[in-house]
Amino acid sequence: MLTPPREETAGVRAAPGRVRVPSRGRVVAARFFGTRQGRLGFGLLASMFLLAFAGPLLGRWSATELDFSAFMRPPSADHWFGTLQTGSDVFAVTLRGARRSLLVGLLVAVLSTGVAAVAGSFAGYYLGWTDRTLMWVADLLLVLPAFLILAIMSPLFTGGRWLLFVIMMALFLWMVTSKIVRGMTRAIKEREYVTAARFMGVPSSAIIFRHVIPNLASLLIVDATLNVSAAILTETSLSYFGFGIQPPDVSLGGLIADGARTALYAPWTFWFAAGALIVVILAVNLIGDSLRDAFDPGARRGP
């Protein structure tokens, strides 16, 4: 004797026949692009990237060229965003700065959140020696004066070695998040679906990447979003003192620091760089919000 095949017809049933089951990535992508917010954020960030990398082809001036006939001129047909005191074209310089800042901000955020997620979840899942070692490293990094170390190391970042700078920044950003992740992992470890997976014979590392980290997605995405801004701003303040991205590279932070001095009587030197920074951070936040909703099957679906 067997039971009824159905109990309830909740929700909309798909047409009978072969049903394709989309992978988790597809589902998230579909839900992400299903919201207006997600599309807007992605569009903004994509156009910023496009502008930063393809923009110099449009402009008449390159970032290193100096126009000796125009110092501190407001925007004109010749110089779209005006010129600096040195005669550099603001449009070209801003795009160049945006290029570096975008890469630095996003890479630092992804790297530091990734390290935080992996270190925190491994510490929280395995506990014991893994936990003690990882948390000892985190504590050590927390007490080191990050700003000072970055400042001392700044001579190393010259000559296009900005990737080293990215790694060093990420190294000083992950600790607090990893402690939160560790705590949440300990809670998730007690959940029955983790126990069930364990009794099914799923290896621990697979459990961490399949069950623990996706269930922390909300926290991690918010963290990554905040880290983008934090990275760009840290870089800005380092640049302000001359320790960040080293010449001949420029970053938005450096430009804003320079422009801030002349902002009152020559606003174009400041506002275009600041505007670019605002657009980038806004886009990242929009993307973060939509991604968080897309990862959570319980969130309200977009129109």
Next chain:
Amino acid sequence: MSAPVLAVTGLEVRFGDVRVVRGVSYSVEAGEVLGVVGESGAGKSVTSLAVMGLLPRHARVAGSARLHGHELVGASDRELAAFRGKSISMVFQDPLSAMTPVYRVGDQIAEAVRVHQRVGRGRAAERAVELLDLVGIPHPRRRARAFPHEFSGGMRQRAMIAMAIANDPDVIICDEPTTALDVTIQAQVLEVLKKAQCETGAAIVLITHDLGVVAGFADRVLVMYAGLAVESGAVRDVFHRPRMPYTIGLLRSVPRVDTGKDVPLVPIEGGPPSPAALPPGCPFEPRCPVAIPECAAAEPALLPVAPGHHAACLRSREPGGPALAYDARESGGPALAYDAREPGGPALAYGGRETGGAVPASSPRPPRERRAVVLEVDDLVKHHPLTRGAVFRRRVGTVHAVDGIGFDIREGETLGLVGESGCGKTTALMEILELARPQRGRVAVFGRDTATLSPRERMAVRRDLQVVFQDPLASLDPRMTVHDIVAEPLTAHGGRDTGPRVRRLLGLVGLEESDAARHPRDFSGGQRQRVAIARALALEPRLLVLDEPVSALDTSVQAGVINLLEDLGRRLGLSYLFVAHDLAVVRHIADRVAVMYLGRIAEIGGTGLVYEAPAHPYTQALLSAVPIPDPGKERERRRILLEGDLPSPANPPSGCRFRTRCPKFRILADAARARCVQEEPEVRPLEGDHAVACHHAEEPGVV
């Protein structure tokens, strides 16, 4: 007939546009008990909260509820406060959250007294102690000074009842008062409720989903479904001559402790409709096995079918009523319909089993001794250290969670492990599933000792040993699709191209292929448990461990899952270790049963033997405490009431652990008692398969 104390007519409750309660009427007289039954979401609790005026502000209540002629619906909070706690009081389901944790129990009861009576502080405190004594709390004077968390669940519920009767109310509304409690404690609390009613002469509205409790305790019963009263009448009429197909279905789907496997459970198909999307006609029509086309046209009214017996069904006035039609339809049984639709049945779909193949359902099973042992547990021990101190941890005691249990499961057999909460059954299960070396004793799965397994061998054993947990919502990762969930064990064991296999598995447990793309939260409770079962079956295991697999489900859905498990077990030759606290469910599914008490096995044996002739006083008490959904039988039964609560497993009594509560111990001679105190009874065989851990099992008992 005296005037009713509480009369509710045409009560409606809306939350926004959703009508949760749609015109419910009932009345209770002094000294009468009205049972309100229905599944979760039927609107039982909302109805009573509306009467008390305790619904949130955005709920809109219409209709009338009169207490001694005073209208309660629409009355101001100030007016209601004069009634609440004085003439009408309430006992909630969860007594821990119903009491303020920071005040002493006695003070809370005294406060309830002082709100409505002009008495002094000292007099109120005296009254609180009297009330605690009345509800059977030992040492009431000392206990009144305790905080709620120092009380056990049963004692808290007694204290809640004491608070409810503090002002001698006319109506007591009890909202699932015993649902969170174990059966022996439930029996105690119901006894206290009866006593409280005798003392106060109050009318009681008892809201519950447990038909057995209603059968034993209520005078009249009101069956609710989808916010409507669908049947009402005297308990005997409704239970013996139900006229509404929903009531009939409910009565047939509930497992009973007095009938075994020979009486099959008949589940109700589908699940209750969402209150936001009700069908146009009778709300039960989509699930009703005897529906006729007219049923879908309009909602039937609650009409009298016999003196004092009302039912809302178009067919209730037919000769013989819907029950007859029900029987005619059931003669083939749903099994027939299922088999016909799917030639070969799920067993074929399961297929592809290389190792030995499934046992055909028709072939007679060899006797128990000749079948292979799939799980053997011998003297298993799990002690947790009890530590104190934050800086210097020191061991102050030991929790004897599992203290030397042993049993075995043979191929194709179901062992039910039953006991009250805290008896160590879940701990024992986890110890087995860890597949590690136990603290003491031996666990052998498929003949392999877990203490000597290499990681590779352990992985191989995991393939054949799978688990289903109690709460399917917690055991399924909310972020994964059903496909990914069911495919997980397959990929973990190196399977590729899981699509077709997952589809077959979903079919096997009665879900549809299209369900694979959905998330667990899109399903109802029963469906989720089916997903969990599909996942457990993915690797074609030989032994399935089930931890309370149906206790989180509604009655009508529960029957479907039990039948599915029974059927799968038979078709696929599975063995089950079925852990549950519900003795009726275990009787239905288990071949053998082991009763646990405080980390030890009290009695073990064939289901028939243990249920028909229990030898251990604890088993006897446990069985007598399970309510039977039959008013005739339920009221004639003699109930063995156990005293007190489960002792702490950190400090179990010497000798026999049950002696502190044992009804037999109390009537024994002193010499015989000494043996119980000094010597811990071993599990010893009685006859055949039946074994018991009691020194005095053969002597005539108290029952």
